[in-house]
Amino acid sequence: MARPRISDVAAAAGVSPTTVSHALNDTDARVAADTRARVKRIAREIGYTPSSLARGLRTRRTRTVGMISDVIATTPFAGQMLAGAQDAARENGHLLILTDTGDDRDVEREAISALVSQQVDAMIYATMWHRAVDVPSGLPSDTVFLDCRPADASHRSVVPDDRAGGASAARELVEAGHRRIAYLSSDDPRAIAADLRRDGFLEVLSGAGISHDPALILHGDGTTASGRRLATELLRLPDDQRPTAMFCFNDRMAGGAYRAAHDLGLSIPHDLSVVGFDDQQYHAAEQEPPLTTIALPHYEMGRWAMEVVLGVRDADPKTSHLMPCPVVRRDSVGPPPARSANLSRRRTIPNESAAPAAPEP
Known part of the structure; x- marks a missing residue:
C-alpha cells in the first residue's frame, strides 16, 4: 500500500x-x-x-540532538546517562544521535564536524567521569556539558555533588559509631571527584570531633586489585591503629576491601564496615553482604542535560549544576567491633604475595 x-x-x-x-x-x-x-x-x-x-x-529544525561522549556507550554502568537523555528527548519530540569517540581527539573533531553539518538542533558533550575539560573547537556555544565541567566555565554543565556524597558516606559511618575511618582514594590527578569526596568526608569527621589520622587516607588506581592491596595494608596494622570502617572512592575498590577482609578472616560488617561510591550496576548489590554505597545520579544528570539543551529548564552558564548523590543503604555498615573480638578472629597474612591477585570485574 x-x-x-x-x-x-x-x-x-x-x-x-x-x-x-x-x-x-x-x-x-x-x-x-x-x-x-x-x-x-x-x-x-x-x-x-x-x-x-x-x-x-x-x-530550520531537525528535531535531533547530538551527543559526543568519550566511552559512555561502551561502559555498562554509565548507560543510565543515555537513558535519561533519551527519555527527555523523546518526551520533547527529539531524537538523540550518539557518537562515542573512544576518547580519541581526532575522532572527536570529526564527530563534532559531522553533527554540526547535519544541523542538529543542539549538542551535549558528555564524559565518563567528573572532571574539568578543555572545550573542543567547533562545539556550538549552547552545548551542555554532562558529567564534566568546562575548564573556562563557558558553558552550562551538570556534575554529581561529590563533596556532599563524601559527606554522606562519612555520616553513615560516624552515626554507626566509628571513629577510625579510612578513605581509599584515587590517585588519578584528573579525578576531581576524589578530592571532593575526601573534603566532604573530612568535613563530617571534623564536625563530629574526630581528629583524622592522615595515615588512613591511601591512594590507588580505582581498581578492585588496588582496593584489596590498600585495605590489606590498613588491616594488617596493629589492632589499636586499624580502621574499623572504610570509605572507598568507588565500588570496585570497595570490592577489593571485601576481599582483603576475607583474606584476614574478618567479617563485614561485624569486624569492618565498608561504604562505596557509584552504586555500580551488577556490582554493589551483588556483594556478600550487599554494599552500602553512594549512588551516582547518572539518569538524573542525563535527563537534566537534555532538558536544558532543549530549553525545557533554565541553567546558569557560569555555575555547574550539582546533582545530589543519594545514599543506598544495604548491609555493609554496622557498629564498630570490640577490639578483643577482632584479635581473636583475625588471621595473619605474612606478605602481600600470599594474597592472590584479584581479577577485575
Missing part, C-alpha cells in the same frame, strides 16, 4: 495542500480552529506522517 501523501489529506478534508501543511504545523493563525482540528483528525485516520526532512527545511 502506498504511503499517504499530503494531497490525500487535502482531498479528504476538502482543502488545499497548503492549508493541510499550515494546519499540521500550526504555522498560520488564519486557518480556522475547526479546519485545523479536521485536518489533523483526517491525517491520523489515514496514517499520514509529515516528512521530517521537509518539516526541517521549513522550520
Whole structure:
C-alpha cells in the first residue's frame, strides 16, 4: 500500500495542500480552529506522517540532538546517562544521535564536524567521569556539558555533588559509631571527584570531633586489585591503629576491601564496615553482604542535560549544576567491633604475595 501523501489529506478534508501543511504545523493563525482540528483528525485516520526532512527545511529544525561522549556507550554502568537523555528527548519530540569517540581527539573533531553539518538542533558533550575539560573547537556555544565541567566555565554543565556524597558516606559511618575511618582514594590527578569526596568526608569527621589520622587516607588506581592491596595494608596494622570502617572512592575498590577482609578472616560488617561510591550496576548489590554505597545520579544528570539543551529548564552558564548523590543503604555498615573480638578472629597474612591477585570485574 502506498504511503499517504499530503494531497490525500487535502482531498479528504476538502482543502488545499497548503492549508493541510499550515494546519499540521500550526504555522498560520488564519486557518480556522475547526479546519485545523479536521485536518489533523483526517491525517491520523489515514496514517499520514509529515516528512521530517521537509518539516526541517521549513522550520530550520531537525528535531535531533547530538551527543559526543568519550566511552559512555561502551561502559555498562554509565548507560543510565543515555537513558535519561533519551527519555527527555523523546518526551520533547527529539531524537538523540550518539557518537562515542573512544576518547580519541581526532575522532572527536570529526564527530563534532559531522553533527554540526547535519544541523542538529543542539549538542551535549558528555564524559565518563567528573572532571574539568578543555572545550573542543567547533562545539556550538549552547552545548551542555554532562558529567564534566568546562575548564573556562563557558558553558552550562551538570556534575554529581561529590563533596556532599563524601559527606554522606562519612555520616553513615560516624552515626554507626566509628571513629577510625579510612578513605581509599584515587590517585588519578584528573579525578576531581576524589578530592571532593575526601573534603566532604573530612568535613563530617571534623564536625563530629574526630581528629583524622592522615595515615588512613591511601591512594590507588580505582581498581578492585588496588582496593584489596590498600585495605590489606590498613588491616594488617596493629589492632589499636586499624580502621574499623572504610570509605572507598568507588565500588570496585570497595570490592577489593571485601576481599582483603576475607583474606584476614574478618567479617563485614561485624569486624569492618565498608561504604562505596557509584552504586555500580551488577556490582554493589551483588556483594556478600550487599554494599552500602553512594549512588551516582547518572539518569538524573542525563535527563537534566537534555532538558536544558532543549530549553525545557533554565541553567546558569557560569555555575555547574550539582546533582545530589543519594545514599543506598544495604548491609555493609554496622557498629564498630570490640577490639578483643577482632584479635581473636583475625588471621595473619605474612606478605602481600600470599594474597592472590584479584581479577577485575
